[in-house]
Amino acid sequence: MRTLYQFPISHYCEKTRWHLDHKGLDFNVDNLFPGLHRLKSKRLANIVTLPILRDGDTVIGDSTQIALYLEAQYPDSPLLPQDPARRAEVLELEEQFDRLGVHVRRWLYGQIKQWDSVMHAMLKVYRPLFGLRDLMKPLLIGGLQQLYGVTPQRVAKSQSELLDGLALIESRIQGDPSRYLVGERLTLADISAAALFAPLFTPPGTPWHEISGHDAATQSFLDDLHAHPAGQWVLQRYAQDRQRRGE
Template structure:
């Protein structure tokens, strides 16, 4: 495995999943480095002059932000392309990627609004770090508060995010014409599919993703009631289908 290609990440970040999926799709070996939420900013500032993860270090080059990483990878590793070379489809993929990137913010806010406070959330966030119990116990309340503040987890904003989440699902539905087998653009997987499927994945907990630590069946009734219509919709089924059919891991 290449030690020179490193994806700095939070394991449960859906934006990091988007970059992992693209790297895996292109068959590019990489290692992941999990940064601790909070102190991560010291590293991301230094490496890429941003506050967020993912950041990719590829040999001597460093790129931050999943969209910039996506375009960087398409440029330097054009095998198994995820953006059509020209024409209407290219424009559609570019636009959809941008749209789903914005919906990702609302997915995160709405989902945290539903589940933040459950011990399983902090387990999913911190277990990959193998921290000593005492450290985890100290970090959990600080992180829960930080997440709520940073991502605007307030009832009014969470409710508004729910509307946006549904808007994004309706967009998926229009692109696939109600058929979970179809791709968003054209006849094969593109960056638009990877963006939409990975950024909506926390709501569906596809098997093999970091969110499968929080299976639907183990959620409280209110959460199940909120998620069920999504699971049963064509767009929700589409996310699960893309994971089943197109999400290969190196």
């Protein structure tokens, strides 16, 4: 059986969930508690981040390595083109969007004024454990800000990086939200870009959909992004190409 070690609201974990769902592969999730996850992730794959996938006796860490493994091991419903030039293009874009995912995350953490709904979305899957889960919240907030470099200067830089990323999507699709980033069908480039930008656009059915409470300036920035072709593209990819298990 397969197990995905994950955090529900991690967009890198969402990228792997999407890939597994796209291939119709069953999996269990093991939601590790943020911070404490490192005890297990180091033991499993000698890394500090999630996702990590266990597939039988094989354990793979890092969403890109998992994607390459899934493509090699389960060739049906491929997300990498056969053609070497196209394949290279997809892999290059996947790498670019993985890098941009860091900026999406930092920018969003930088906008949070009320942590309640974020903490709820992040921690609701864990048992309260005699109040311990809630006692961890202030520690987690400080830890996340430090870990992801949430300082005003770096958040501002991340904003310009994420706008460049959205411009890259728009140039690839030539302003048409119905198109794919490479060729005529869904590839790993599309699921990487859509999953890693999804927390900005909170598609229905994703863990970010229920997070609320931005201030007016952030909300109007986000509303503006929604109206752009790249925002519509993310929502369209989710509506058309994000099949979930059991649906």
